[in-house]
Amino acid sequence: MTTALAPRTALFLPASNARAIEKAHGLDAEMVILDLEDAVKPALKDEARAMAVAAAGEDWGARILAIRVNGRGTAEHDADLAAVRDSACRLAVLPKAESPDQVAAVIAALGGARLIAMIETPRGVLNAAAIAAVPGVIGLLAGTNDLRAELRIPPVASRDSLSLALQSIVLAARAAGICAFDGVFNGLDDADGLADEARHGRALGFDGKSLIHPNQIATTALAFGPTDAELADARALIEAATGGAERFRDRMIEAMHVDQARALIARADRP
Structure with a gap:
């Protein structure tokens, strides 16, 4: 994945939702991320993992397919890495990446699969350049919701409060020659707000944006595509x-x- 061909739209889908996975084959998202982490209830983790592995064997056409694993320290982390390693999916997304050693260990456990590292904590931001330089890391993804919480930014505060963190992520990605993806926009029915945030992300230098609903795809693709x-x-x-x-x-x-x-x-x- 070169930065010139980096996805503009990266849609998160719960790996436990068979209907959503089936519908994703007909969507215009340039990357689909099957989520084993936040979007999946604890009781459904094993089922979601099996469904993600099965979906990875399907034909996704020109779309890039990735699987977001549960983070280090969770009960599911090792099983998720083994599942990705043994699946047809060659790209994983790691939440709360915080150090190059941690990321290198995950890549080794993936047995050849590539990695997008999510930068979601202060430590992750401060180590973003070192994380981006780890062989096998092909992109950084800003975890803006967790960053807001970790930095104690009030929910009503503008995105300007995240400027330093977001610019640090883009700088780290560019220094390493890898892709940079903006975080999600939480408003499901606010197309204007989404368009504004996507244009802001492009202005900061992000290649694309992560999404949480199919109705965000067209607006984001337009904002990140050249006019x-x-x-x-x-x-x-x-x-x-x-x-x-x-x-x-x-x-x-x-x-x-x-x-x-x-x-x-x-x-x-x-x-």
Whole structure:
């Protein structure tokens, strides 16, 4: 998974919900994350694990499939890692990643599967760069709900309160050359709020956003995808560039801006 082809939409689904898994095959989400953690009741953990393994053997087309395991220290953690290791799924999501040693141990236990590390705690934020540099980690995902709770940010506070944490996650991912995903938006019927938050996430540098309901897919994909105006500008910039620093329309450009324009077009032309 390159950053140019990183999913714009990553939909969490309870692995215990057979109907939701079946419907996901027809959704436009670019990544589906079968959740064994928060979305699953304790009594259904074993059943959810078996259902996730079964679903991993199905045809998901162009979608990326991942399984979120239960975190270190839980009764289900080791069994979840073994299940992913022995399944057809080659991508796991680890909640509350806090240190490079912890993450490296999980990757070793996965036996070759890759990992997206969720940054959800102060320690995770402070160690994000080291976590991102662990071989096998292909992305960081901001756990914004847990970060708010851990940082004691009031529920009504604006997202500005998370700015340092979110920017630290993006910086860590970019330094390691891996993907960065924004956290979930909790409002299920607030399309405008979702669009605003998704645009904010893109402005911070995130590649895409994690979602909790199918009705959030289209709005998020639009917010993270380049607009027609951006694409037209990028194509015109590439055509006009002749090398070195020069004027293009109302601004100065150089080779770096040409590379950015090509990356933007490649992201729009993804399969």
